[in-house]
Amino acid sequence: xxxSLVNIQNMHFNRGSRTIYxxxxxxxxxxxxxxxxxxxxxxxTTLLKLIGGQLTPASGVVNFDGENVHSISRNSLYKLRRKxxxxxxxxxxxxxMSVFDNVAFPLREHTQLSEALIKTTVLLKLEAVGLRGAADxxxxxxxxxxxxxAALARAIALDPELIMYDEPFAGQDPISMGVLVKLIRQLNxxxxxxxxxxxxxxxxxxxxxxxxxxxxxxxxIGSGTPDEIKNSSSELVQQFLQGKADGPVPxxxxxxxxxxxxxxxx
Amino acid sequence: xxxxxxxxxxxxxxxxxxxxxxLLALKVANQGMSGSSDTYTVYAKxxxxxxxxxxSSVKVGGVVVGRVxxxxxxxxELIPVVQLEISTDYIDTFPETSSVSILTAGLLGEQYVGLQxxxxxxxxxxxxxxxxxxxxxxxxxxxxEDLIGQFLFSRDSE
Amino acid sequence: xQALVNLxxxxxxRLRSFGSATLMLWGALVAVPRLKNIPxxxxxxxxxxxQSLLIILVSGLFIGMVxxxxxYTILVNYGAEGSLGPMVALSLLRELGPVVxxxxxxxxxxxxxxxxxxxxxxxxxLSSLEMMAVDPLRRVxxxxxxxxxxxxxxxxxxxxxxxxxxGHLVGVDWLGVDSGSYWSIMQAxxxxxxxxxxGVIKSIVFAVVVVWIALYxxxxxxxxxxGISKATTETVVVSSLLILGLDFVLxxxxxxxx
Numbered sequence: 260x261x262x263s264l265v266n267i268q269n270m271h272f273n274r275g276s277r278t279i280y281x282x283x284x285x286x287x288x289x290x291x292x293x294x295x296x297x298x299x300x301x302x303x304t305t306l307l308k309l310i311g312g313q314l315t316p317a318s319g320v321v322n323f324d325g326e327n328v329h330s331i332s333r334n335s336l337y338k339l340r341r342k343x344x345x346x347x348x349x350x351x352x353x354x355x356m357s358v359f360d361n362v363a364f365p366l367r368e369h370t371q372l373s374e375a376l377i378k379t380t381v382l383l384k385l386e387a388v389g390l391r392g393a394a395d396x397x398x399x400x401x402x403x404x405x406x407x408x409a410a411l412a413r414a415i416a417l418d419p420e421l422i423m424y425d426e427p428f429a430g431q432d433p434i435s436m437g438v439l440v441k442l443i444r445q446l447n448x449x450x451x452x453x454x455x456x457x458x459x460x461x462x463x464x465x466x467x468x469x470x471x472x473x474x475x476x477x478x479x480i481g482s483g484t485p486d487e488i489k490n491s492s493s494e495l496v497q498q499f500l501q502g503k504a505d506g507p508v509p510x511x512x513x514x515x516x517x518x519x520x521x522x523x524x525x
Numbered sequence: 526x527x528x529x530x531x532x533x534x535x536x537x538x539x540x541x542x543x544x545x546x547x548l549l550a551l552k553v554a555n556q557g558m559s560g561s562s563d564t565y566t567v568y569a570k571x572x573x574x575x576x577x578x579x580x581s582s583v584k585v586g587g588v589v590v591g592r593v594x595x596x597x598x599x600x601x602e603l604i605p606v607v608q609l610e611i612s613t614d615y616i617d618t619f620p621e622t623s624s625v626s627i628l629t630a631g632l633l634g635e636q637y638v639g640l641q642x643x644x645x646x647x648x649x650x651x652x653x654x655x656x657x658x659x660x661x662x663x664x665x666x667x668x669x670e671d672l673i674g675q676f677l678f679s680r681d682s683e
Numbered sequence: 684x685q686a687l688v689n690l691x692x693x694x695x696x697r698l699r700s701f702g703s704a705t706l707m708l709w710g711a712l713v714a715v716p717r718l719k720n721i722p723x724x725x726x727x728x729x730x731x732x733x734q735s736l737l738i739i740l741v742s743g744l745f746i747g748m749v750x751x752x753x754x755y756t757i758l759v760n761y762g763a764e765g766s767l768g769p770m771v772a773l774s775l776l777r778e779l780g781p782v783v784x785x786x787x788x789x790x791x792x793x794x795x796x797x798x799x800x801x802x803x804x805x806x807x808x809l810s811s812l813e814m815m816a817v818d819p820l821r822r823v824x825x826x827x828x829x830x831x832x833x834x835x836x837x838x839x840x841x842x843x844x845x846x847x848x849x850g851h852l853v854g855v856d857w858l859g860v861d862s863g864s865y866w867s868i869m870q871a872x873x874x875x876x877x878x879x880x881x882g883v884i885k886s887i888v889f890a891v892v893v894v895w896i897a898l899y900x901x902x903x904x905x906x907x908x909x910g911i912s913k914a915t916t917e918t919v920v921v922s923s924l925l926i927l928g929l930d931f932v933l934x935x936x937x938x939x940x941x
Binding site: 344348351368 | 719811
Binding site for chain 3: 534535537538541542544545546548550552553580
């Protein structure tokens with residue numbers, strides 16, 4: 260039953276001379292919600308781009324549905340991408356099209372459906388996120404939470420197997436956050452999707468996730484079901500979960516010692 | 526996705542560009558004789574071509590019938606040879622005895638080749654200029670310095 | 684020594700960005716042309732062409748009028764005001780039409796293209812296209828490129844035609860040059876292949892340069908507000924300089940010999 264859809268093995272990734280990931284392995288089970296948590300600036304979005312094949316790791320393997328994302332041809336990669344979709348942090352709606360056209364976009368690009376059928380599909384998808392009434396609005400007229408829901412409708416337009424959520428809760432008010440949590444869970448269960456949620460909002464994620472990975476300091480510092488994570492003995496994990504200012508992840512950005520800078524020589 | 530209004534305006538834009546091209550083609554540029562129609566080539570040797578340039582026009586009584594295609598120096602005789610391209614509309618029109626001279630349009634205008642059709646003697650089979658004919662009877666360009674020289678010389682001798 | 688090192692580093696950086704700009708264009712254009720892209724291209728012709736039309740019409744008219752005014756005051760000294768027509772027409776067709784159109788186009792449409800692509804990048808729209816298995820090079824870059832290359836020569840022709848009419852307005856209707864000689868001497872002097880077609884060729888070259896730079900600057904910009912504003916400025920500066928430099932080279936090639 261538990262089959263893995265995305266599988267990452269011993270992946271290294273550098274940006275310039277900076278190491279972003281060293282030796283990461285993780286596994287996303289089909290039909291489950293997998294959460295990837297970690298402090299900001301750790302490059303969680305990068306991880307999603309690596310899975311989507313937009314970035315290439317220095318070494319290691321990323322498998323999606325049994326295929327190595329980075330060794331297949333460009334055409335097969337584009338075919339593969341039709342099975343996955345990504346919800347960007349900003350929503351990334353096309354600003355020059357209405358909400359309707361945004362959701363219709365992937366359908367018009369990848370299918371030969373008639374306009375009537377597209378219309379029905381789009382309205383159904385919008386209904387699923389509760390925005391059927393907003394079909395004719397332009398993205399600039401939407402609030403942040405609505406934009407993200409519209410983007411979600413676009414992401415599920417082609418019925419993908421995998422949805423990657425990039426910081427879906429960042430900067431949302433409690434109500435939109437609740438709506439998004441509900442949507443993610445609902446979509447996952449009703450459509451049988453697999454979800455990867457990248458976030459640093461601890462409590463929401465522990466609510467909905469089936470399995471959690473915690474990333475810090477370039478590697479995975481903890482993983483397990485939400486319960487296992489809550490009871491983890493790792494100091495690092497506990498610091499992250501409880502939001503302590505200082506701990507294994509230091510409060511101070513690396514700097515010269517106070518004594519040297521304030522008192523001593525130049 | 527493209528709205529009708531956009532398409533309409535792009536259509537107007539294209540129409541405007543075509544109108545501009547037509548204006549340039551018909552009213553501004555002399556498209557008539559610029560190699561678009563077929564031509565035949567004749568040659569003429571001059572002593573001096575003055576300021577004649579390639580692409581200068583060839584006129585008969587003011588009507589443009591062709592262009593100067595090339596100007597080069599005959600390697601043996603060391604005199605300029607002018608290659609003229611005459612429109613095939615005028616084939617079998619100019620007798621072989623026609624003459625050409627280099628003339629100036631106005632006092633400061635550009636120089637052109639004037640073609641003076643020769644006579645056809647009645648009763649004879651006319652021979653016309655054709656491809657690669659040489660026009661024998663040529664008059665060179667007037668060079669102002671030469672003219673002044675001649676004028677002074679003739680006054681001295683009086 | 685340090686100067687040499689800097690020069691080397693600069694040269695390498697230039698070459699590198701030229702290389703990636705070429706790759707971008709290659710990726711956008713070598714693709715099998717898709718019928719779906721034609722409406723997109725028409726949409727972009729509207730944005731870059733039709734919306735630049737007003738500035739082109741107004742500038743063309745005024746430049747033609749000013750040239751007639753200036754030309755007349757000089758030519759009338761030699762009693763050669765009949766040559767006003769060819770003067771206006773030749774300067775417009777050979778130089779001012781293509782060059783001024785390209786400069787205006789770089790300022791009006793080029794900067795807008797850079798800013799648009801840059802913003803699409805900053806708001807993750809390009810990434811999002813890629814994740815939707817739609818190649819942004821083909822979907823976003825290619826239609827804009829073709830629209831620019833199609834629009835610019837058309838704008839240049841319109842510019843020249845309007846300028847010649849503007850010259851007629853000032854020269855003939857206002858200063859009293861004979862209308863017949865304005866047109867007829869112009870016709871005797873202007874050559875279709877040499878003047879009109881060469882002007883169009885120039886303007887196609889400028890179009891490729893301006894649109895290419897604009898798209899590349901947008902596509903490669905640092906996706907922040909500062910990065911986009913810098914890229915937009917660079918588009919206008921670099922393409923204006925390249926237009927003027929290339930204009931000299933093209934003029935020398937087309938009209939210089941003989």
